[in-house]
Amino acid sequence: IGDVVARYKRMRGFNVLHPMGWDAFGMPAENAAIANKTHPARWTYANIDTMRSQLKRLGFSYDWQREVATCRPEYYRWEQWLFLRMYEKGLAFRKESYVNWCDPCQTVLANEQVEAGACWRCGKPVRQKKLWQWFFRITHYAEDLLAHCDQLPGWPEKVITMQRNWIGRSTGAEIRFPLESGRGEIAVFTTRPDTVFGATFMCLAPEHPLVPELCRGRPQEEEVMAFVERISHQDRSDRALESYEKEGVFTGAYCLNPLNGRRMPVFTANFALMAYGTGGVMSVPAHDQRDFEFARKYGLEVVVVVMPPERPLNPGTMTEAYTGEGRMVNSGAFDGLPNTRAKEAIVDHLEKNALGRRTVSFRLRDWGISRQRYWGAPIPVIHCDRCGVVPVPESQLPVVLPEEADLLAGGRSPLPELESFVRVDCPACGRPARRETDTMDTFVESSWYFERFCSPECGQGMFDPAAVAYWMPVDQYIGGVEHAILHLLYSRFYTRVLQDEGLLDFKEPFTRLLTQGMVCKETVACPEHGFLFPSDVAPGSSGAQSCARCGRPVQVGRVEKMSKSKRNVIDPNTLLDRYGADTTRLFCLFAAPPEKDLEWSEQGVDGSFRFLNRVWRLAADWMDAVHSAAPYDGPPEVLEEGLKALLRKTHLTI
Numbered sequence: 001i002g003d004v005v006a007r008y009k010r011m012r013g014f015n016v017l018h019p020m021g022w023d024a025f026g027m028p029a030e031n032a033a034i035a036n037k038t039h040p041a042r043w044t045y046a047n048i049d050t051m052r053s054q055l056k057r058l059g060f061s062y063d064w065q066r067e068v069a070t071c072r073p074e075y076y077r078w079e080q081w082l083f084l085r086m087y088e089k090g091l092a093f094r095k096e097s098y099v100n101w102c103d104p105c106q107t108v109l110a111n112e113q114v115e116a117g118a119c120w121r122c123g124k125p126v127r128q129k130k131l132w133q134w135f136f137r138i139t140h141y142a143e144d145l146l147a148h149c150d151q152l153p154g155w156p157e158k159v160i161t162m163q164r165n166w167i168g169r170s171t172g173a174e175i176r177f178p179l180e181s182g183r184g185e186i187a188v189f190t191t192r193p194d195t196v197f198g199a200t201f202m203c204l205a206p207e208h209p210l211v212p213e214l215c216r217g218r219p220q221e222e223e224v225m226a227f228v229e230r231i232s233h234q235d236r237s238d239r240a241l242e243s244y245e246k247e248g249v250f251t252g253a254y255c256l257n258p259l260n261g262r263r264m265p266v267f268t269a270n271f272a273l274m275a276y277g278t279g280g281v282m283s284v285p286a287h288d289q290r291d292f293e294f295a296r297k298y299g300l301e302v303v304v305v306v307m308p309p310e311r312p313l314n315p316g317t318m319t320e321a322y323t324g325e326g327r328m329v330n331s332g333a334f335d336g337l338p339n340t341r342a343k344e345a346i347v348d349h350l351e352k353n354a355l356g357r358r359t360v361s362f363r364l365r366d367w368g369i370s371r372q373r374y375w376g377a378p379i380p381v382i383h384c385d386r387c388g389v390v391p392v393p394e395s396q397l398p399v400v401l402p403e404e405a406d407l408l409a410g411g412r413s414p415l416p417e418l419e420s421f422v423r424v425d426c427p428a429c430g431r432p433a434r435r436e437t438d439t440m441d442t443f444v445e446s447s448w449y450f451e452r453f454c455s456p457e458c459g460q461g462m463f464d465p466a467a468v469a470y471w472m473p474v475d476q477y478i479g480g481v482e483h484a485i486l487h488l489l490y491s492r493f494y495t496r497v498l499q500d501e502g503l504l505d506f507k508e509p510f511t512r513l514l515t516q517g518m519v520c521k522e523t524v525a526c527p528e529h530g531f532l533f534p535s536d537v538a539p540g541s542s543g544a545q546s547c548a549r550c551g552r553p554v555q556v557g558r559v560e561k562m563s564k565s566k567r568n569v570i571d572p573n574t575l576l577d578r579y580g581a582d583t584t585r586l587f588c589l590f591a592a593p594p595e596k597d598l599e600w601s602e603q604g605v606d607g608s609f610r611f612l613n614r615v616w617r618l619a620a621d622w623m624d625a626v627h628s629a630a631p632y633d634g635p636p637e638v639l640e641e642g643l644k645a646l647l648r649k650t651h652l653t654i
């Protein structure tokens with residue numbers, strides 16, 4: 001699709017930058033290398049060569065002089081350079097946070113590598129482990145990223161909606177509840193300050209630092225800590241699901257409702273998430289369904305504070321929370337107000353009495369970029385016992401990933417044990433120190449490659465600012481909808497960082513976005529051999545297909561996105577050998593509108609082939625006649641009817 005746009009624009013006289021490059025670091029390459037008993041570098045460079053030759057055979061109008069591979073030090077050194085600038089500004093920082101951890105494999109797992117709570121590789125349960133990790137402070141730009149969602153008219157509405165929801169801005173209040181013991185308080189974030197009088201208990205995330213403190217020395221301590229340990233094995237995103245079983249335990253402590261003094265038992269509960277708001281939830285069972293289910297399960301008090309106009313609620317017989325609007329009851333001086341007005345009035349009251357304040361919460365979290373994996377760009381810092389974290393001096397960049405290192409058993413990164421890599425002198429004090437062995441998330445590389453394409457050879461910096469000023473932003477970006485959130489949001493963030501560094505002068509990298517459909521094909525499975533590649537399927541007798549290996553009749557399954565795991569893929573080279581590039585390209589363009597999924601069909605390809613042949617034969621058959629014909633550019637009115645019809649048909653065809 002991109003090639004069509006590029007050729008069209010070129011024919012219309014535009015200068016078109018139409019590049020190709022390789023987003024080459026990361027887990028897929030590493031895992032494929034492990035599976036194929038080879039090295040990620042070898043695997044990657046071999047794949048690049050194969051794919052380059054395939055793309056060349058397809059005749060795309062790429063500017064191959066601009067080819068970039070993100071796993072080359074010439075590329076990632078600039079990413080390391082920007083990391084150091086971000087570190088200076090506090091936009092790159094280190095904090096302890098929870099990761100999926102597999103003990104047998106001694107490695108961190110991405111969410112996608114955790115299957116039903118178990119390690120995808122060894123099948124043993126995964127636990128949440130606290131590790132020091134590097135982050136990019138994308139939340140610094142949350143407000144701006146959200147605001148500019150309104151200024152992307154060239155993007156599909158569904159992608160903008162997904163970005164908005166991901167950033168997830170909620171307005172509400174932070175309210176503080178003093179502990180009954182008098183030693184401290186619990187802060188909560190709520191979007192419903194109108195319901196404070198109905199808050200009957202408190203829930204803290206199991207990871208909340210107050211939890212061990214509150215139960216210490218109490219009879220509940222053992223049970224609470226066992227619960228915390230058990231919940232640490234639950235998937236954090238599952239815990240947020242409405243359908244997930246809600247559970248909790250009483251810590252033994254109480255806090256006080258700041259508006260009516262009610263004693264509220266403090267629980268720790270799995271549905272309270274440390275990563276949102278303050279990690280504490282004031283629970284209002286009458287008006288929040290999660291809190292309601294929790295209260296019924298543990299026999300906790302339900303107090304109605306918002307009364308619906310038509311039918312009064314009875315806390316004893318309610319079967320679900322009431323989340324609609326109504327008039328305030330059981331709320332002291334605020335009784336009788338519509339709850340929407342009480343919201344404002346109560347926050348005013350809290351602010352006046354220094355019990356809380358208006359605030360905004362974002363769902364967006366800072367971007368964890370640490371990977372305890374080998375095949376990625378090294379994070380350019382050094383750890384020194386005396387000086388702490390010391391940035392690698394700019395003059396020592398790039399920190400080159402040692403490409404000769406072999407992966408260890410279970411895919412573990414060799415870096416922490418590779419003395420030649422790890423051992424360095426501290427740039428600050430000169431004593432022996434250790435190099436950071438985490439590598440960067442590959443989404444960092446894909447957050448600025450479009451700028452690199454503008455001056456791919458630039459050795460003076462990430463890019464030549466004049467080239468970027470000339471070419472960027474990208475006029476037409478094309479990609480799969482699977483990038484609707486992560487890649488597109490990270491790129492928007494990174495562009496803002498570059499703008500604040502004074503390196504470029506815009507914040508939105510992509511003016512128009514097309515999310516193209518996926519190429520899909522039916523799956524074929526043999527009862528004996530599982531999914532089959534098309535080349536392993538034989539046309540059986542009486543039209544039915546069979547397995548080429550065992551001859552059994554095969555099962556034709558659903559039409560799904562092409563993927564190697566399902567084997568419903570077509571090797572471009574077989575098509576190119578049989579039909580050539582024109583047919584292959586024509587089929588891809590005509591099979592479906594660009595945004596729609598495309599169902600691969602042999603008949604469709606064949607149809608394109610026959611069409612092109614007809615055009616060819618027509619032209620060839622009439623070649624002599626056409627050669628000797630004089631061009632006609634007179635007025636059509638004077639033509640005889642037959643020629644007039646021919647002229648009309650010619651233009652229609654064009």
Ligand code: ANZ
Binds near residue numbers: 195275277282284361
């Ligand atoms: C009391 C309340 C009463 C709430 C009510 C809702 C309804 P959104 O809209 O997604 O921003 N909450 C706050 N922090 C939380 C955490 N760390 N983990 C789990 N839940 C948390 O959600 C805001 C609401 O989510 C907040 O408002 C809080 O519950 C809960 F009738 O406070 B609410």
Ligand code: ZN
Binds near residue numbers: 120123
């Ligand atoms: Zn494992």
